[in-house]
Amino acid sequence: MVAPTHEVKQEKSKENTLLEELSHTPKKFKTLSSKLSIEFEGNAFSGTMRMVSDSAIWLSLGKFGIEGVRALLTKDSVMILNRLSREYFTGGYEFIYDFLGFSVNYNMLQAILLGNDFQNYEFNNVRVSNQNSITVYDFDKRQNIQNPISFPTLSQKILYDNNLNVITRNYFEVLNSKEKMDVYYSTYLPFNNVMLPQVVKILMFSKRTYNVNLKFDKHKLNDNFDIPFSIPKSYTKISF
Numbered sequence: 001m002v003a004p005t006h007e008v009k010q011e012k013s014k015e016n017t018l019l020e021e022l023s024h025t026p027k028k029f030k031t032l033s034s035k036l037s038i039e040f041e042g043n044a045f046s047g048t049m050r051m052v053s054d055s056a057i058w059l060s061l062g063k064f065g066i067e068g069v070r071a072l073l074t075k076d077s078v079m080i081l082n083r084l085s086r087e088y089f090t091g092g093y094e095f096i097y098d099f100l101g102f103s104v105n106y107n108m109l110q111a112i113l114l115g116n117d118f119q120n121y122e123f124n125n126v127r128v129s130n131q132n133s134i135t136v137y138d139f140d141k142r143q144n145i146q147n148p149i150s151f152p153t154l155s156q157k158i159l160y161d162n163n164l165n166v167i168t169r170n171y172f173e174v175l176n177s178k179e180k181m182d183v184y185y186s187t188y189l190p191f192n193n194v195m196l197p198q199v200v201k202i203l204m205f206s207k208r209t210y211n212v213n214l215k216f217d218k219h220k221l222n223d224n225f226d227i228p229f230s231i232p233k234s235y236t237k238i239s240f
Contacts, residue, residue, distance in 0.1 A: 022160070022167060023117040029053050029194060033220045036061070039213040045069075049113075049216070050225055057110065058227035072229040075106045079229055082238075088231050089238040101206030102179050103152050113214075115167050115185050115197040117158060120146045134168070135160045141175065152177075164188060166195050180205040192221045 032051045037044070038061065045068070047061035055074065062068040062083075070081040078096065080089045089095055097103055107119045122145050127138040137158040144151035152174040159169040170183040187199040196219055204210040 020123055023111070023119050023121065028192065028222070030222045031225065032196075033223060033225055034196075034216040035218045037215040037217075039211075041210070050227055051110070051113070052227070054107075054110070056227055057106070057113070058229070070229065072227060073106060073109065079231075080238075081229070081231065081235070086232075086235050087238050088235045090231075100204060100210060101208070102181065102204055103174055103177070105151065107151075112170070112183055112200075112202070113197070115188065115195070115200075117167065117170070118144075118154075120144050120151075121154070133161060133163045135162055152179075164195065178206060189219070191219045194221065 030053055032049075032053075034049050035046070036049045036059070037046045039045075045061040045063060047059065047067070050056075050058040057071075057073040059069070059071045059073075060067055061070075068082070068084050070083070072079045076092065078089065078091060078093055080095070082088065093103075093105055110116075111118050121142050125140065129136045129138070137156075137160065139154065139156045142154045142156050144153075153176075154172045155175055156170070156172040158167055158171075160166070161168050166185065166188050168185050170185075171181070173180045182203040182205075184201040185197050185199070186201065187197070188195045189198045190196075196216065197214075198216050200214040200216075202210075202212040202214070204212070
């Protein structure tokens with residue numbers, strides 16, 4: 001049996017309004033700190049993530065309690081310290097494209113980490129279908145409303161769990177490229193009336209296929225914290 005489908009073009013439906021709400025971080029959310037475990041390319045790392053809503057993401061990752069990498073991502077800059085090789089990078093998001101072959105920006109990274117939809121993307125011409133407790137939003141072409149030139153145009157599919165009120169899958173392709181990303185949220189935890197992802201699986205398809213597994217723990221919401229980042233004079237700058 002084919003699930004009922006309808007297309008929303010001009011007027012906002014109930015589902016369309018719900019999706020629009022999911023593109024914004026909760027008003028109660030100002031800062032977030034979490035313990036973080038990452039599996040990437042067969043390697044496992046652990047550390048801390050600190051986030052200032054719509055402003056900065058700070059990461060400290062290593063093994064056996066020894067920091068190996070520190071990163072600070074803001075709206076327009078990427079800064080990374082590699083303590084093992086005594087190197088650093090400062091620049092824009094072209095670093096991520098050069099490293100992974102994938103075009104992302106701060107807003108997209110924050111949304112992926114929080115289990116949100118992307119900010120400032122249009123909601124027109126979406127096909128909406130319902131499969132038991134899951135609502136599926138399917139966009140053939142989706143542009144950023146504020147800056148369609150700088151932000152990628154996407155083909156996107158979002159699965160939303162109506163019982164838990166969370167996104168369980170966010171699959172998107174950057175149009176006119178080979179870049180694809182599939183994000184699965186298998187577990188959420190309620191925290192101070194905010195649902196936060198606990199287990200996230202990310203598949204990236206670009207120059208090659210990447211598999212990233214994230215696990216968050218020990219969330220702290222709206223605490224005061226520092227996001228320290230300084231570059232030792234002895235470090236060598238990485239250039240591309």
